Each structure stands twice: as C-alpha cells, then as structure tokens.
Amino acid sequence: MTDTPGWASPGSSPSSEGREPGTSGPAEPADRPGPAEPAPQPGADTQGPGVKWSKEQPPPGQWPAPTGAPSPDLTPPPPPPGPGWGGHPGGPGPGGYGGGYAGPPPTGHGGYPAWGGGWGGPPPAAKPGVIPLRPLGVGEILDGAVSTMRTYWRSVLGISLAVALLTEISLVLLQGLVLNDALGRTALDGKTATPAEVFRALRDTMIGTGLVTVISAAAIIVTTALITTITSRAVLGKPVSTGEAWREARPQLPKLCGLLLLLGLIVVGTIVAGTLPGLLILLSGGHDAAGSALFALGILAGTVVAVWLGVRYYLAAPALMLERQGIGKSMSRSAKLVRGSWWRIFGIQLLAALITSVVSAVVTIPFAVIGAAMSGDGMADFLATNNGHVGWTFLIIRGIGSVVGTTLTLPISAGVTVLLYIDQRIRREALDLELARAAGVHGYGTGAPGPVPGS
Structure with a gap:
C-alpha cells in the first residue's frame, strides 16, 4: 500500500475481519445495575415504577414501554430513532429511559458509532488532512480546495503564479505586438482595407492566437498535474514539495496532454457536427431561412x-x-464515477466556476480601471472602443491584475476537480478506508460497513 489515493485498487472493500455486518456487539448482562440506580433489594418488586426491569428483556431496538405508573420525575423521551448513518437501528443509550446498557453502540461506515445509536448526533469522521474521510458536501469540497491552497501555499501558489505569469505575458505580447499592428494596418472599416491586408491581418492573428493557446494549454496541463498530486497528499495530511509533486506527475504528463487534446477535439467536433447540416444548406444557396434555423438549432x-x-x-x-x-481507461473510469451523479457534478462544477469568475473579476476589474486611467487613451482602452488598439500601459497593468486573479482562482478550480473525484470514489468504492490506512488512522474501518449516503 502506498501513500497516494490513486494507487489504491478501484472498488476495494473494507476488511472482512471482525464481527459480521449487522451485529451490534456483545450484550452485557441484563441484570447489571445501571450507573445512576442502586441495585434492587432482595424481595423488592422489580416491576414497580422507577425501578429496573427484570432480567428477561427483549433484544435491543425492540423495547416495549415499561409497565406500571411512570415516576413523577421521569419524562418519557422521544421514540427511538430509526436506522442511522451506518445502516443499524438505533436503541436506547446508556443510562437512558428503559433500562441498563445493552452493549456498545452499533458501528457504521468506517467503524465509527452509527448515527442514531445515541443522543449525540452524527459521529465525527477521521480527518487526517483537508477533508473528512466520508462522503462530502458541496461546502466541504470547496473548503477542502481552499484549505489545500492555504496549507500548501508555497507549492500551490508558486505553481499557479508561474503559470499565470507565463500565460499573461504571452497575451500581453500578442495584443501589443501582433493584434495592435494587424488591426492598425487594416483599419477594420471595410473601406480602405484591401483583401491582401485583411488576409495578412487574419494570418498574423491566427498565428499569434495559436501560439498563446499552445503555451496556455501546456501551462494548464502542468498545473493540473501538479495540483492534482498536491491535493491527493493534502487529503492524507502529508507534506509535499513542488519537486516531489513534479517527480510523481512527470511520467503521466504525455498521457494527460493526449487526454486533454482528445477531450477538446470531442467537444469541438460535437458542436461542428451539430452545425454541419445547416451550414451545408446555407452554402448550397437555397432556403436561407431554413438553413439559418437549422444552423442555429x-x-x-x-x-x-x-x-x-x-x-x-x-x-x-x-x-x-x-x-x-491510460487515456481510454481514465475516460471509462470517469464515465463510471459520474453515472447517476451527472447533475450533482455539473452543479458543483458550475458553482466553482461562478465563484472563481467572481473572485477573478473582483481582483482584475480595479486593475483594469487603474490601467485605463493611467493610459493615454483613457476609458477607450477599458471599453475596447479604440479600433481594437490597446496601449501598453493598460495592457501591463491589466495583466498584473489578471496574474493575481489567476494565481488565486486556478488552485481552487483544480482542487475542486480532484476532491470531486475522491468524493465519488468514497461514495462508490469506499475509498475512505484505503485513504485512512494510507494516512495511518488506527482503528478506522474495523466495524461493519453501512451504506454510503448518496451512493
């Protein structure tokens, strides 16, 4: 067993050693006196009010109401709770109404007491790292991503800062050296630009945009690989440096590059295939209205x-x-983990994108306003109304804001993806047991496993 969650075999099940599922442990002697009541005197009436019941008690979870008049000081509790988190029926707690302690509380998921076996609510889960080892809520996934960035800030922010700098410098150079010059030559008013000038501007723009896209894609691939490795260690509560993350992630980088390229082609190809019938009708020159409607549809x-x-x-x-x-196996694994939870994963993904967009806008808009105020063209640069030409002052100051925003938001979006993957494996494959063993949590998963909520 190694120390990263990815090396746990998918679908691993908890150990079968110990007592069988569904048992609640050995029951203690029924005639043991309770902690708050004296032992009955010989010859006393054991069926009277306020006194312990007789030795012949029904099994736990099926206790009938005691006979006799209730004691004036005794307030009947609410009915026993139903089956708890671990899939076992609740029962009366120690010292509670209805008699003495009938044995240890039933165990639930991960070997902890089942929710419903006492009056204290759900039991705490082991948390060796940034998340508890149990199925996660939306807030816990977002908090785990932020906690990873806060705990491993040197590695995480260093990686995202390097990526943001590389990407933004490329964008600034593209806008300042290529797009400004191309737009200046063509004037983009359709009156003075010749076809050759338009073609030259389009060629320069496509070349510059392609270079920036390749640089950005490479940076995102490296960032995804490194932050994935760091987050997997953060779940276990184990330290990791940037060098260690790079050594672990480097063998998978070519496959990750191929995977992201294939996914991009699938998305783009799907949209192109949808527009192809309407596009063919429009190119044929007949039924423009039908072709336009089919194209939009x-x-x-x-x-x-x-x-x-x-x-x-x-x-x-x-x-x-x-x-x-490999690429194909990882895609089939994703399809298996997402099956039945598509809307939940889509909602969390959309929420994370909305949060990161808001944070990025809050950071970058003030820099853009300052850059527009300090540039010679004023708000024309900010509103992009200067025939597409943007000054260097505005580009540099706006780029600084974009670097800060990307540095803060990129680890959150990447961390949410990794934690969603871990959460789905906990729900589907009891990965929390493997994570607990890898983290060195003693006694986790020794009880009978119960059904996982939301699976």
Missing part, C-alpha cells in the same frame, strides 16, 4: 451534447493522474 443541440460529454469525462484527468491509467 444545430449549434444549440451540439452545445448541449458537448456539455453532457464534458461533465461525463470531467473526472478523467484525476483518474489518469492518481490511478496511473
């Missing part, structure tokens, strides 16, 4: 299918990195 249908496929394979990247899988 194709874009809508293609986008819906592309979003569905994107969520279906959303967990493929962490599966590839943490399970050391």
Whole structure:
C-alpha cells in the first residue's frame, strides 16, 4: 500500500475481519445495575415504577414501554430513532429511559458509532488532512480546495503564479505586438482595407492566437498535474514539495496532454457536427431561412451534447493522474464515477466556476480601471472602443491584475476537480478506508460497513 489515493485498487472493500455486518456487539448482562440506580433489594418488586426491569428483556431496538405508573420525575423521551448513518437501528443509550446498557453502540461506515445509536448526533469522521474521510458536501469540497491552497501555499501558489505569469505575458505580447499592428494596418472599416491586408491581418492573428493557446494549454496541463498530486497528499495530511509533486506527475504528463487534446477535439467536433447540416444548406444557396434555423438549432443541440460529454469525462484527468491509467481507461473510469451523479457534478462544477469568475473579476476589474486611467487613451482602452488598439500601459497593468486573479482562482478550480473525484470514489468504492490506512488512522474501518449516503 502506498501513500497516494490513486494507487489504491478501484472498488476495494473494507476488511472482512471482525464481527459480521449487522451485529451490534456483545450484550452485557441484563441484570447489571445501571450507573445512576442502586441495585434492587432482595424481595423488592422489580416491576414497580422507577425501578429496573427484570432480567428477561427483549433484544435491543425492540423495547416495549415499561409497565406500571411512570415516576413523577421521569419524562418519557422521544421514540427511538430509526436506522442511522451506518445502516443499524438505533436503541436506547446508556443510562437512558428503559433500562441498563445493552452493549456498545452499533458501528457504521468506517467503524465509527452509527448515527442514531445515541443522543449525540452524527459521529465525527477521521480527518487526517483537508477533508473528512466520508462522503462530502458541496461546502466541504470547496473548503477542502481552499484549505489545500492555504496549507500548501508555497507549492500551490508558486505553481499557479508561474503559470499565470507565463500565460499573461504571452497575451500581453500578442495584443501589443501582433493584434495592435494587424488591426492598425487594416483599419477594420471595410473601406480602405484591401483583401491582401485583411488576409495578412487574419494570418498574423491566427498565428499569434495559436501560439498563446499552445503555451496556455501546456501551462494548464502542468498545473493540473501538479495540483492534482498536491491535493491527493493534502487529503492524507502529508507534506509535499513542488519537486516531489513534479517527480510523481512527470511520467503521466504525455498521457494527460493526449487526454486533454482528445477531450477538446470531442467537444469541438460535437458542436461542428451539430452545425454541419445547416451550414451545408446555407452554402448550397437555397432556403436561407431554413438553413439559418437549422444552423442555429444545430449549434444549440451540439452545445448541449458537448456539455453532457464534458461533465461525463470531467473526472478523467484525476483518474489518469492518481490511478496511473491510460487515456481510454481514465475516460471509462470517469464515465463510471459520474453515472447517476451527472447533475450533482455539473452543479458543483458550475458553482466553482461562478465563484472563481467572481473572485477573478473582483481582483482584475480595479486593475483594469487603474490601467485605463493611467493610459493615454483613457476609458477607450477599458471599453475596447479604440479600433481594437490597446496601449501598453493598460495592457501591463491589466495583466498584473489578471496574474493575481489567476494565481488565486486556478488552485481552487483544480482542487475542486480532484476532491470531486475522491468524493465519488468514497461514495462508490469506499475509498475512505484505503485513504485512512494510507494516512495511518488506527482503528478506522474495523466495524461493519453501512451504506454510503448518496451512493
């Protein structure tokens, strides 16, 4: 057993040693006196009010109400709770109404007392790292991503800062050296620009945009790989440096590059396939109205299918990195983990994107306003109304804000993806047991496992 969750075999089940599922442990002697009541005197009436019951008690969980008049000081409690988190029926707690202690509380998921076996609410789960080892809520996934960035800030922020700097410098140079010059030559008013100038501007723009896209994609691939490795260690509560994360992630980088390229082609190809019938009708020159309607409908249908496929394979990247899988196997693993939880994963993904967009806007907009105020063209740069030409002052100051925003938001979005993958494996494959053993949590998972909530 190694110390990362990806090296745990998928679908591993908890140990079968110990007592059988469904048992609640050995019952103590029924005639043992309770902690708050004296032992009955010989010859005393054991059936009277306020006194312990007789030795012949029904099994736990099926206790009838005691006979006789109730004691004036005794307030009947609410009825016993139903089956708890661990899938075992609740019963009266020690010293509670209805008699003495009938044995240890029933065990639930991970070997902890089941929710419903006492009056204290749900039991705490082991938390060796940034998340508790149990099925996670939405807030816990977001908090885990932020906690990873806060706990391992040197590694996480250093990686995201390097990526943000590389990306933004490329964008600033593209806008300042390529796009400004191309737009200045063509004037973009359709009156003075010749076809050759338009073609030259389009060529320069496509070349510059392609270079920035390649640089950004490479940076995102490296960031995804490194933050995935760091987050997997953060779940176990184990330290990791940037060098260690790089050494672990480096063998999978070519496969991750191929996976992201394939997913991008699938998304783009789906949208193009949806628009192709309407586009062919428009190019043929007949039925322009029908062709336009079919083209718009194709874009809508293609986008819906592309979003569905994107969520279906959303967990493929962490599966590839943490399970050391190939491209095809990681996509099938993602489809298996997402099945039945598509809407939940889509909602969490959308919420994380909304949060990161808001944070990025809060950081970058003030820098853009300051840059527009300090540049010679004023708000024309901010509103992009200066024939597409943007001054260097505005580009640099706005780029600084974008670097800060990307540095803060990139680890959150990548961390949410990894934690969603871990959460789905906990729900489907009891990965928390393997994580607890890898983290060195003693006594976790020794009891009978119960059904996982939300699975």
